[in-house]
Amino acid sequence: MMLVEKERKIPVLASVDVCVLGGGTTGVMAAIRAARMGASVLIVEQQGNFGGNGTSGMVCAWHTLLDFDFDQKIISGLSEEFLKRLDKRHALRVVPHDRPSYKSRMERISTYIFNPQELKIECDEMLKEAGVVCCLHTMFCAPWAEDGELKAVLVESKNGRQAVRADFFIDATGDGDLAYRLDIPFREREGKQPSTTGAVVTGYEEIENPRQVLLEHLEEYGLPILGWDTTYVNSPKVSHLLKSNVFESPLTMEGLTRGEIEGRRQVRAMQEILNKYGNTGEDVVLLGLSSSLGIREGRSMRGLYTLTGDDVCNGRKFPDAIANCSYPIDIHHADKPGCTFWYLNGMSEYERDGYPHEISWWKEKSDDYPRYYQIPYRSIVPREYKNLLVCGRAMDADVRAFGAIRVMINLNQTGEAAGVAAALCVSGKTENDGLDTDLLREKLAEGGSIVL
Template identity: 25%
Template sequence: MTVQQTTLTEPARSLPVFGDFDVVVVGGGPAGIAAAVSAARHGARTLLVERYGFLGGMGTAGGVTNFAGLYGKRRGEMTQLVRGVVDDLIDRIAGFNGMNAPQNGMGGRICVRSYDTSAYKLAADQLLTAAGVQMLFHAYAAAVLHDGARIAALVVETKSGRQAIRANAFIDASGDADVAAFAGVPFEVGDGHGSGLFPTTMFRIGQVDAPAALEAVGEFSAINGFMARAEQQHPGKYSFPREGAILRPNKDPREWRANVTQIRNAEGRAMNGVDARELSEGELEGRRQIAAYFKFLQAEVPGFAPSAIVEIAPQVGIRETRRIQGLYALGREDILGSATFDDTIGLNAWPMEMHADGRIEWAFPRDEANAYNHLPWRMLVPQTVDNLLVAGRCASMTHEGQSAARASGGCFVMGQAAGTAAASLGSGRFAAVDVATLQKKLLADGVDLDR
């Protein structure tokens, strides 16, 4: 009987060097955009590595279509609390007529800014180009090469083959902590019990009868009542993947965005976004759920009978995979208790949003008049590796803390701080950064540090 080999040995090879930089950022979502722009503006030769051919992260590739966590209540007034690079990005999106006015929800406890994804892509290109950032699209992080406690080079897979990129400092804004994992940084995945925040495949619906749909569903989605009625009136006909579905109009109310799916693995737990087999199966499952949900919309919801699906997001929307273990882990009580930190780098204004099995569980800060918390510098700094920072949803947080700070507002904050610090690292250690000096730079660049 022949035993099948389960591993193969790849021969050693020499890698061409793509280039030498001061700062290399991996991932072009909100954290990566803010990091790359900030590093370049502070004089660093900066490269941003992105797996797709466009920027925006889950906001474009995942079809999220809104910035969450930019606005929160301070002294009882809903106000924009996340400032800095994001202001320039919003202005550029608005220049393409692609930015909606703020939309309040949950009884006025949350506020989002929705946008057109194509306008976002164009605006992000212009923002990074104006800052002097070099971009390498269609490239995956594949490995790192070490020099003691430092990363000497990042290895990437490209259409030109496997290449190495050298830099003084690296920022992992991949969302999945890919670079940190390759570098041996300790991390956790999901909730630690084989599940996590459930993913969603987003889609957009066009050709809607806007007056009828708006009267029936409203600006901030009363779709769940229609779902409950359909289940009662047609037992067994519809099977919805979750409660708390969200259906909202875009700037043009003839087009709506749908956040209604929930992706499980074969065991019924949250799909693991860093497992290749589960990710592939999840893409199929997301589109299956979209097809079923769209039939419900056309049959049961006023205004949607003449509609058509105009876009399915390029990939399933991932909320949580790896989270590194850093010098501090942002946790549940930090969100609910509106924590303040001496080493603050900016603010998080989003509550805990736990996408659990079949439902969404919200938990808001106890101080409703001041419903935000500081984000500490230490959550970006890994316990190992001297010249690496991790920004965005894969930074150092607990499962519950991450459910809040993973929103785009917190990611912009983390990215701007990471890029600003990385620009002047040289041969130093991120654990030894002078936080007071960093804070002065962030304040000068328009970041709100709650002073």
């Protein structure tokens, strides 16, 4: 059955230069950079806080800002500004890369562990300082295009339905919701990486080998393979558990509903295993759950250029590069426990809880390997609309490349570039595919990004 919605007048909430949809770290950085370039900017976020997976999803780790050899800094910009601010709040743990005790290279590159609650407040503060108009608890629901031109977006909030008019739009919803509604072609990658409900608990660190305890009882409690955990910044008795794995689609209401409920069930199941078999005499106490399922992978837009696994593995450099990255390709296995990481030097590391990691080589061992790879501007540019960029998780990348670019220190850079590009397009009255990318890179560098 279908209902027909009656025609109605929609009040215009605001008219701005740049409208950013989605306030994950990518969207926040896009908004701040556009505003710092002098554009009037409004950001729309469906949740009650900014930061996306990094806050609502409790994903509390950023990787190294250095190249593969830890010789050259390749990432700075807003990621580094945020890290410095978190450090000032004692909300950051910096893990040096050269401790001899490391069991894996992944431990060496997981450099920054932060307090996601503090990141929420830093996002608020930095958006405010940049003069961005913030709309929380506001959901993008439909585009408003006239004669093939995107003029406005419709949003829903406690105010009801309203429109935001803008000269330029940035889709940072992670799932490319705006681009999808505009019928821009997408690929849904096969073997999507799972979603995760994050949890914060006490009592985990008291158990002698909690990972092994969990592994021994997965089947009994209907649990799939498990993800990672770490101790909370400045609270060694509190742990982050990012261990649940949910394989429901994050692209439908039904999938998200089942996913949220299943993720929480898994957290409780883990708690019960630990309480029953952990033998400490103390309960594992659940202090908090992520306010939203952490989503690793949704849609991938087909833009002007698809970044490929080969580009990543070969450390390809682009004249229109907007991001430098050294994070490996990571493969979250759906059919067996653990993750496999493909590093730039050809090393492959298979890691799973409770077992020594296994090293092999995905290409012949040699000293001649790239130290970093890049993301081109073209991978955030859709063909169909000239005043739109799609950054963050939904940018154009194949399944292998996505396994590498998907971490925040990489995607943050796509947000920063989208913000600067949008402001330049508005001030220069330029279309997204006509932008002078040398100028974009120059402005990115002026704003603190490392441009190589």
